[in-house]
Amino acid sequence: MTESSSLFRFSDMRQVVSNLPNPIESSKVKLSRRNLYRSNALKKARNAVFSSFQDFPVDSENIESFSFHKLQEELDNNLLSDLKEPEHLNIVKLVSSLVIPFFMEGIEDMVDDSFTKCFQRKKEVPWNWNFYLFFPWLLGAIIRYFVLFPFRLFCLIASTLVLVIALFLIQLFIRNTTTKSRIIQRCLVLYGGAWIMSLSGVVRYHGTRPKSGPNKIFVANHTTMLDFAVLLQIHPFSVLGQLHTGFVGFLQTYILDKLHCVWFHRDDLRDRELVRRRLKEHLKHEDVPPLLIFPEGTCVNNEYCVMFKKGAFELDATIYPIAIKYHREFSDAFWDSKSESFLQYLFRLMTSWALVCDVYFLPPQTKETEETPEVFAARVKRLICQKAGLVDVPWDGYMKHFRPSERFVEKRRHLIGRVLQEQLQRNIQPMS
Structure with a gap:
């Protein structure tokens, strides 16, 4: 210096x-x-x-x-x-072995949650985002809400009133049981057509049309309660389904019950054995409409197909698969009962342009000798998925109606806590 x-x-x-x-x-x-x-x-x-x-x-x-x-x-x-890493803490090892696995597990659940995707409506992309497209969209909205909707609503209400009056008169004046049943079935087929007309439905049917007969069960993928109307307008069916309340409950109890339908309560476990006995009795009769079952047990968004319940495949009956494919160009037919009521859903469809779908009647299937009901159900489901272009997933559709129990959540927390404790003890050493 x-x-x-x-x-x-x-x-x-x-x-x-x-x-x-x-x-x-x-x-x-x-x-x-x-x-x-x-x-x-x-x-x-x-x-x-x-x-x-x-x-x-x-x-x-x-x-x-x-x-x-x-x-x-x-x-x-x-x-x-x-700026140095403390000798008693290995940060890199701690993050790689402890934080990243839990982080990646959560990211994978959010990015690739194939169960939640089965019950999500596809978001509509707005197309009226500029000046010259806004006025055509506005004109279309006026037509849909102020022209088509009142006409469709009038057709539905008028057809319901006419059917109620017709059923009353049939019960009052016709005594022959066979003739009465045949006329009622014909009236309900026309009523199914009225529902499709009130939605401006365009339905294309492919394959052999269904026919009545003993020991037949028709199974189809399930997107909406209107699946039944789509099939009812060409042939009467005895449907198996959950009993609802409100407007849907009125239709089930007082109108559709004339087709010998089988209703059950999902929360009542005693209904299972009762339903099983009724189905076996139904298959023995020739004068009743064939059974129609939706094995998924819940509405799916018509892009996926969840697990088929094995109940319909344990009855040693001939299974007739039906594949229903809706097209979203004019409306989304999926009904999410957890986010909208049936009347809200009906209003959304009636204010859209049209209900367009394809229905495929596939060849009948029987259970093979060494085939279990679960394997048989999975095989039929694959046929429906291939024809309708649906993604085959193994999830149980009833899972969307239930939340994980407290015992499951607590066990999961205990497992994560134990893993965290072991990793911390392995990677963090006490300071000397």
């Missing part, structure tokens, strides 16, 4: 900063008198840090005009040299 130079001490940096008339600016740090002397606690902490830095020589004549950039560079060098 020469005589013209002296040792710059970090403890004297306060003097250097105080001699500067304006706040000191740097590309990395902004320092001013006010920030430097904000509190006594900051002073003490700053003095403790500065005391650990190494001093360096500087020209004593130019110490007051000492470049702050040089000072900042020295501060950065000292801070970076002191």
